[in-house]
Amino acid sequence: MAEFSGLGLHLGNLSRLSKAKSRSLSAENFTGEKGKGGMATEGVNASCARDLGQGWKISPAVRIAAGETFELADIEGPGAIQQMWMTPTGRWRFTILRIYWDDSETPSVECPIGDFFACGWGKFAQVTSLAVCVNPGSAFNCYWEMPFRKRCRMTVTNIDEEEMVLYYQVNYTLTEVPDDAAYFHAQFRRVNPLPYKEVYTILDGVQGRGHFVGTYMAWGVNNSGWWGEGEIKFYLDGDGEFPTICGTGTEDYFCGSYDFEVQDPKRYQEFNTPYAGLPQVLRPDVLYESQMRFGMYRWHIMDPVRFEKDLRVTIQALGWRSGMRYLPLQDDIASVAFWYQTLPTKPFPALPDKDRLEVN
Numbered sequence: 001m002a003e004f005s006g007l008g009l010h011l012g013n014l015s016r017l018s019k020a021k022s023r024s025l026s027a028e029n030f031t032g033e034k035g036k037g038g039m040a041t042e043g044v045n046a047s048c049a050r051d052l053g054q055g056w057k058i059s060p061a062v063r064i065a066a067g068e069t070f071e072l073a074d075i076e077g078p079g080a081i082q083q084m085w086m087t088p089t090g091r092w093r094f095t096i097l098r099i100y101w102d103d104s105e106t107p108s109v110e111c112p113i114g115d116f117f118a119c120g121w122g123k124f125a126q127v128t129s130l131a132v133c134v135n136p137g138s139a140f141n142c143y144w145e146m147p148f149r150k151r152c153r154m155t156v157t158n159i160d161e162e163e164m165v166l167y168y169q170v171n172y173t174l175t176e177v178p179d180d181a182a183y184f185h186a187q188f189r190r191v192n193p194l195p196y197k198e199v200y201t202i203l204d205g206v207q208g209r210g211h212f213v214g215t216y217m218a219w220g221v222n223n224s225g226w227w228g229e230g231e232i233k234f235y236l237d238g239d240g241e242f243p244t245i246c247g248t249g250t251e252d253y254f255c256g257s258y259d260f261e262v263q264d265p266k267r268y269q270e271f272n273t274p275y276a277g278l279p280q281v282l283r284p285d286v287l288y289e290s291q292m293r294f295g296m297y298r299w300h301i302m303d304p305v306r307f308e309k310d311l312r313v314t315i316q317a318l319g320w321r322s323g324m325r326y327l328p329l330q331d332d333i334a335s336v337a338f339w340y341q342t343l344p345t346k347p348f349p350a351l352p353d354k355d356r357l358e359v360n
Contacts, residue, residue, distance in 0.1 A: 006175045007080055007145060020175035025073050026168060027059045032075065044165065061167040064158040072168060073154035077102075079174040081146035081184075087138050088113055088156075090164035092122050093357045096157040101183045101343060102150040108345045111188040112357060113156070115336050117142060118279065118297045120218030122359045125280035128272040131214065131299045131338075134279075144213075144338070146184040147177045159354055182210050182340035187348050190334035190356065193222060194317050197328045202232075202313040203337035205349070210341025211304035212311060214297065215253075220332030221292040223319055226259050227329055230316030237309045245305065250315065254278065254296045268294075275299045291332075299338075313337060 004013070006020030021034075027044075029037035040046075043059025064070045088095050092114030099109035114120055117140035118127045127134035133141040146152070152172070158164050187203060194200055202215060212234070221227045228250030233243035247253045251260050255276035262269045268281045280295030305311075317329040351357070 005178065006173055007147060007177070007181070009082075009145075018175065020173040023075075023079075023172050023174060025075075025170040025172070027062050032073075032170075032172070061165050064156060064164050064166055066158060066161050066163060069155050069157040070166070071153070071155050073152055073170055075148075075152040075172060077148045077150050077152065077174070078177045079148060079152070079172055080177065081148075081152065081170060081172045082143070083171040084140075084142050085169045086113065086117070086140045087167040088140075088164060089166075090158065090160055090162065091358075092119065093359055094158065094160035094354065095164060095166075096159060096351065098155045098157070099146070099184075099186075100151075100153040100155075101148050101345075104343060104345060106345050106347050108183055108343075109186040110348055110351065111186050111336055113140065115188055115216060115218060115334060116140075116186060118216045118295065120216065120295055120334055120336075120359075121280060121282060121293055123280075123282070125270075125295055126272065127277065127279045127297070129277060129297060129299060130274040130301060132297065144184055147181040148183065149177050159357075183343055183345075184338075184340055185210075185345065186336055186338050188334070188336050188351065189349070190332075190352050192220070192332035192334075192356070193330040194333055196330055199230075199314045199316050200333050200335070202315060202335045203339070204312045205346055206307070206311040206339070206341065207309065207346050208341040208343070209308050210311075210339055211306045212300060212313065212337070212339040213304050214299040214301075214336075214338035215313075216297045216336040216338075217254075217295070217315075218334040219250075219294045219296065221294070221329075222331050223327070223329055225319050225327075227292075227317070227319050227331065228259065229318035229320070229326060232313070232315040234305050235312040235314075236305070236307045237311075239312075253315075254298050275301055304340075311339070 004016045004018040006018035023032040025032045040059035049056040049058045093112045095113040098107040118132045232247040232253045234245035236244045276298045282293035319327040321327040
């Protein structure tokens with residue numbers, strides 16, 4: 001039997017020993033070096049520890065100035081990211097997370113930090129799933145395994161006009177990576193409003209071999225009535241006009257049914273499960289919060305969508321109009337697509353500019 005690498009952990013193999021080495025990055029150990037944590041003499045809490053000195057929580061966070069990029073990680077492999085925890089201040093759509101694998105200058109992850117952690121509307125929502133957990137008050141956690149062979153570089157960019165503070169912990173292991181392990185990817189998109197009779201593109205332009213593992217959507221409704229009749233479609237390996245995989249409706253894809261509605265009293269019902277959820281429903285108030293807004297996740301952990309050459313994913317935005325006819329909607333839709341694939345990564349479409357990212 002091949003020696004266990006310490007990757008692909010689950011309850012069935014958690015007892016197995018390996019030669020993997022545990023390391024962790026934080027503002028108390030910027031490099032993750034062995035025996036180098038808690039040595040800070042300067043940091044955001046230095047004045048709080050002035051009576052206690054070194055070793056007493058001097059640098060639990062970093063300040064990132066307006067327009068500044070902070071290098072969160074630069075790790076020499078082989079190894080894998082196994083868990084990340086982050087707590088950012090400021091407006092989450094204006095904090096951009098990027099991850100680069102090996103020596104690539106093209107990011108494989110490029111996403112506003114809130115959307116990456118399934119909280120796209122800039123407000124806390126409890127998310128309780130296998131891949132992502134968001135806990136009070138703004139604790140972002142992810143458990144996507146992210147293997148790399150040569151190098152992992154991770155940055156956070158503050159595109160806001162005000163300074164932000166970031167608390168973070170990146171837990172990783174240094175170990176051999178199996179030959180068939182692919183690289184983690186995440187891509188953000190937003191269209192507001194969606195042009196009339198156009199479908200929304202979750203992902204396009206992917207080239208290589210891999211599998212699609214998840215979708216998060218922040219969906220803002222610009223009409224009254226139900227908004228989720230649209231089908232999701234996966235175009236695999238040269239599919240033309242018609243896809244290989246076609247869903248039945250938006251709430252069905254996110255593992256709900258019948259409008260996410262409970263009958264007594266009639267209302268949308270939030271839910272969290274290991275693989276799918278509707279953790280966030282923002283309801284109108286009597287004045288400024290005028291639109292219904294939804295946050296939904298669907299993790300393909302047990303049913304990844306595999307592709308050999310290329311992948312495109314779209315979803316329709318459909319409501320109802322008179323005469324039991326579909327109404328193509330012009331909604332505010334943002335998404336994050338999550339997948340694994342071989343390198344190189346084809347460059348992503350440019351992120352929307354700051355005004356088009358903003359939640360308003």
